[in-house]
Amino acid sequence: MIDQIMQTLFGRLTPQDFVHDPIMAGAGIAMVGALILAIAAVTFFKKWKWLWQNWITSLDPKKIGIMYIIVSIIMLLRGFGDALLLRAQQVVNDANGVEILSSDHFQQIFSAHGSIMIFFVAMGLVFGVFNLILPQQLGSRDVAFPFLNSVSFWLFFAGMIIINMPLVVGEFSNAGWLAYPPLSGLQYNPGTGVDYWIWSLQIAGIGSLLSGINFFVTILKMRAPGMGLMKMPIFAWSALGSTALIMFAFPILTVTLALLSLDRLIDTNFFTTTLGGSAMLYINLIWAWGHPEVYILVLPAFGIFSEVVATFSGKKLFGYTSMVLAIIAITILSFTVWLHHFFTMGAGADVNTFFGIMTMIIAIPTGVKVFNWIFTMYRGRVRFTTPMLWFMGFIVTFTIGGLTGVMMSVPAADFQFHNSLFLVAHFHNMIVGGVLFGVFAAFTYWFPKFTGFMLNERLGKMAFWSWLVGFILAFGPLYILGFMGAIRRMDHYDPSLGWQGLFIVAGVGILFMGLGVLFQLAQVAYSIWKRKEHAVGPDPWNARTLEWATATPPAEYVFATIPTVTTRDAFWQMKKDHKTNDRPEHYEDIWLPKNRSEGFIVGMAALVFGAAVVWHIWWLLIVSLLIVIVVLVVALTRDDTEKRIPAEEIAREELRRATV
Amino acid sequence: MSHHSPIVDISRQKAEQETLQRKSIGFWIYLMTDCVLFATLFAVFAVLRPGTAGGPSGADIFDLPFVLVETMVLLVSSFTVGLGLLAARYGYKRQAIAWLVVTFLLGITFLVMEISEFRHLIAEGDGWQRSAFLSSYFTLVATHGLHIAVGLLWMLVVIIRLIRFNFKHTDLGRLSLLSLFWHFLDVIWIFIFSIVYLMGSLS
Numbered sequence: 001m002i003d004q005i006m007q008t009l010f011g012r013l014t015p016q017d018f019v020h021d022p023i024m025a026g027a028g029i030a031m032v033g034a035l036i037l038a039i040a041a042v043t044f045f046k047k048w049k050w051l052w053q054n055w056i057t058s059l060d061p062k063k064i065g066i067m068y069i070i071v072s073i074i075m076l077l078r079g080f081g082d083a084l085l086l087r088a089q090q091v092v093n094d095a096n097g098v099e100i101l102s103s104d105h106f107q108q109i110f111s112a113h114g115s116i117m118i119f120f121v122a123m124g125l126v127f128g129v130f131n132l133i134l135p136q137q138l139g140s141r142d143v144a145f146p147f148l149n150s151v152s153f154w155l156f157f158a159g160m161i162i163i164n165m166p167l168v169v170g171e172f173s174n175a176g177w178l179a180y181p182p183l184s185g186l187q188y189n190p191g192t193g194v195d196y197w198i199w200s201l202q203i204a205g206i207g208s209l210l211s212g213i214n215f216f217v218t219i220l221k222m223r224a225p226g227m228g229l230m231k232m233p234i235f236a237w238s239a240l241g242s243t244a245l246i247m248f249a250f251p252i253l254t255v256t257l258a259l260l261s262l263d264r265l266i267d268t269n270f271f272t273t274t275l276g277g278s279a280m281l282y283i284n285l286i287w288a289w290g291h292p293e294v295y296i297l298v299l300p301a302f303g304i305f306s307e308v309v310a311t312f313s314g315k316k317l318f319g320y321t322s323m324v325l326a327i328i329a330i331t332i333l334s335f336t337v338w339l340h341h342f343f344t345m346g347a348g349a350d351v352n353t354f355f356g357i358m359t360m361i362i363a364i365p366t367g368v369k370v371f372n373w374i375f376t377m378y379r380g381r382v383r384f385t386t387p388m389l390w391f392m393g394f395i396v397t398f399t400i401g402g403l404t405g406v407m408m409s410v411p412a413a414d415f416q417f418h419n420s421l422f423l424v425a426h427f428h429n430m431i432v433g434g435v436l437f438g439v440f441a442a443f444t445y446w447f448p449k450f451t452g453f454m455l456n457e458r459l460g461k462m463a464f465w466s467w468l469v470g471f472i473l474a475f476g477p478l479y480i481l482g483f484m485g486a487i488r489r490m491d492h493y494d495p496s497l498g499w500q501g502l503f504i505v506a507g508v509g510i511l512f513m514g515l516g517v518l519f520q521l522a523q524v525a526y527s528i529w530k531r532k533e534h535a536v537g538p539d540p541w542n543a544r545t546l547e548w549a550t551a552t553p554p555a556e557y558v559f560a561t562i563p564t565v566t567t568r569d570a571f572w573q574m575k576k577d578h579k580t581n582d583r584p585e586h587y588e589d590i591w592l593p594k595n596r597s598e599g600f601i602v603g604m605a606a607l608v609f610g611a612a613v614v615w616h617i618w619w620l621l622i623v624s625l626l627i628v629i630v631v632l633v634v635a636l637t638r639d640d641t642e643k644r645i646p647a648e649e650i651a652r653e654e655l656r657r658a659t660v
Numbered sequence: 661m662s663h664h665s666p667i668v669d670i671s672r673q674k675a676e677q678e679t680l681q682r683k684s685i686g687f688w689i690y691l692m693t694d695c696v697l698f699a700t701l702f703a704v705f706a707v708l709r710p711g712t713a714g715g716p717s718g719a720d721i722f723d724l725p726f727v728l729v730e731t732m733v734l735l736v737s738s739f740t741v742g743l744g745l746l747a748a749r750y751g752y753k754r755q756a757i758a759w760l761v762v763t764f765l766l767g768i769t770f771l772v773m774e775i776s777e778f779r780h781l782i783a784e785g786d787g788w789q790r791s792a793f794l795s796s797y798f799t800l801v802a803t804h805g806l807h808i809a810v811g812l813l814w815m816l817v818v819i820i821r822l823i824r825f826n827f828k829h830t831d832l833g834r835l836s837l838l839s840l841f842w843h844f845l846d847v848i849w850i851f852i853f854s855i856v857y858l859m860g861s862l863s
Contacts, residue, residue, distance in 0.1 A: 144682045145686060213686055217682055217685055217686045217689065222682075247692065248696055251693050251694070251696040251697035252696065252700050254697060255697055256700075258799075262788075262795070266788065267789040268788050268795035269795045270704065270792060270795055270796065272792075274713070275711070275713040275791050276711025276712060276713040276793060277795075285704070591675060629813070633813075633817055637834075
């Protein structure tokens with residue numbers, strides 16, 4: 001009787017699920033402790049109202065962007081911690097019977113590392129940069145659907161909490177970052193891990209899909225007058241390609257995760273090995289999303305580097321049109337290569353050949369871009385600032401990654417490389433050397449735009465060199481180990497193989513990268529502390545695009561009057577025409593979205609929903625679903641959603657900023 | 661309230677017009693992503709259709725005349741929602757409400773018929789657990805049904821707002837999106853009828 005009541009109330013949750021081994025318990029306690037500390041601090045400084053009004057309910061894309069970036073940085077630290085543990089395990093290799101991680105724990109950690117780094121670091125950083133930069137670069141005050149933007153962020157946030165919940169209760173998935181069945185099926189994984197993974201990604205993924213639609217419409221419909229598509233900054237073009245990919249790829253992920261979840265919840269047979277199901281179907285579906293996902297992440301990085309290299313070479317970007325064509329080509333071709341992730345699965349020689357050739361073809365537009373960037377530097381006055389260093393590091397690491405990618409695109413050769421550390425080194429070259437370096441460049445480049453002071457260049461350069469050296473040390477050996485036959489996801493190897501030396505080198509590399517992270521944290525802290533010395537005006541880099549035409553930090557309304565664009569590098573043109581200080585004769589009222597709490601509530605209800613599915617707490621599932629529905633109905637039928645900023649107030653504010 | 665100059669009001673109206681336009685485009689794009697979602701489910705169905713695992717195939721279980729009636733109900737509802745939108749555009753509030761109520765009832769009828777079909781199959785032992793074919797069949801058709809249910813909820817909200825409040829141009833905007841959604845579901849259903857039921861009965 002009591003058992004029944006408990007089961008109804010708590011599903012399959014028991015006190016036993018809170019018991020963890022020391023490492024996980026430590027991480028869990030640290031996380032909960034940090035959370036309690038944060039809550040205490042907010043309460044102590046009486047900042048709840050401020051937090052609620054200025055951040056949680058804000059629809060301002062500048063605020064939402066900053067929240068994305070803060071969450072992603074915290075997740076980057078967590079994912080980096082996972083990486084340290086993984087490498088430590090392989091370096092020590094159970095010498096003298098010292099075991100750092102059990103096999104099961106090792107599997108959980110590499111699954112967590114991959115999922116978190118892709119979904120909650122790379123994606124979050126990309127959306128953060130979109131939010132901060134895109135509207136301003138297009139000469140717009142806002143995104144197309146401000147409320148939807150808030151919903152997207154809070155869904156992302158909910159997904160982030162769900163993927164971290166196993167630190168406190170339950171277990172993490174041990175099925176790898178893409179959870180192939182049958183391993184991720186009920187038969188081999190009856191626990192909560194895979195369910196956590198599914199619902200974290202499902203909820204965050206829906207947020208990403210909504211964001212994709214939002215920014216796609218923003219780019220198409222919110223550009224300043226005169227800014228034709230071929231006058232957009234390349235970053236906007238890359239975002240257009242990236243969001244188009246999101247729109248086509250993420251529905252596939254939604255379906256795939258839903259089907260896997262149905263297999264686990266109500267005994268359907270999509271991916272089971274009996275009763276007609278097909279695990280291969282899952283692998284095809286997940287990569288039909290997964291490969292475009294790679295380009296969803298890397299295209300914005302290409303866009304960032306295009307802005308950075310043009311600014312710091314003091315020249316307009318070389319080959320604008322070919323850059324646009326390359327982005328479009330990559331966007332389309334990225335849907336024709338997914339099978340190269342499983343050449344070994346036995347699709348047949350013809351199919352493998354087709355996908356092998358398509359993979360080689362997609363390297364061509366990427367190569368075009370690399371040459372364009374190099375030609376942009378040619379005969380330019382190159383300034384070796386931190387963002388530019390990240391760019392130059394990227395060119396090297398990304399080209400190495402691209403070459404090894406082409407090596408793997410040959411199906412016959414891939415039978416050797418498949419599932420080896422060679423592959424691991426390759427995609428880290430792309431994701432770290434491409435996406436992450438891109439976001440780091442963006443961070444240093446655009447930081448003064450939003451704060452009014454620069455990040456310390458000296459510490460930034462030290463961070464860069466630590467990262468670059470560490471990166472080469474950490475992943476160079478993996479290429480060699482891959483050739484020697486070391487497979488990925490390996491927690492033990494026979495010492496007689498002689499691999500330990502290379503693993504130790506890789507371990508030293510990761511320590512250097514850790515040093516880079518410390519320098520970055522120090523850089524931010526030091527620059528904030530000495531912000532007066534680092535203070536700069538609105539155009540510290542002598543930049544070219546419209547986001548630098550606004551005040552620093554930008555006003556809530558960003559542009560007092562919407563600029564009219566005549567050329568590609570609109571801000572550069574304004575500077576040439578000496579029009580940057582022009583002020584209109586009169587201002588008009590500006591309407592901006594009011595704060596809305598519904599986005600936050602929907603996100604929190606989605607979080608509860610996710611937890612309820614994972615633990616089979618059906619009443620809670622129904623309640624949270626009802627909350628989502630009711631709140632959405634209320635939110636979407638509201639008409640009075642905008643507030644007016646009167647023209648007089650804008651005139652006053654503009655005058656104040658001009659005189660300061 | 662401070663009084664606005666007429667110029668400001670005109671620019672304000674223009675901005676509201678642009679917002680509506682954006683919403684319409686955004687909704688079209690959402691529908692396209694939904695299209696990808698259904699395309700994926702259709703692909704899954706196509707792959708798993710032979711996976712009957714010794715259980716029934718489509719030809720054994722589909723009751724075509726019944727599904728034809730279901731189809732007709734949905735097609736007629738797509739017509740009536742169009743009439744409702746037309747009436748609303750001309751400002752005939754009562755007519756608009758009447759047509760929307762008719763559409764709502766037709767939608768409910770469709771859902772009830774679908775659920776009874778499912779119940780029948782489950783009672784015969786041909787539920788989604790039976791085989792991969794049945795899993796994919798149930799999931800594809802029920803996902804469409806779920807969309808219909810969402811559409812019905814939306815329609816209910818629109819009807820209630822029409823009855824309780826004065827009609828605003830934002831309501832008209834929402835109603836035209838709803839009708840777009842409803843037509844879209846109709847198109848999806850035509851594919852389900854052709855690919856799942858007709859082709860399934862042939863084999």
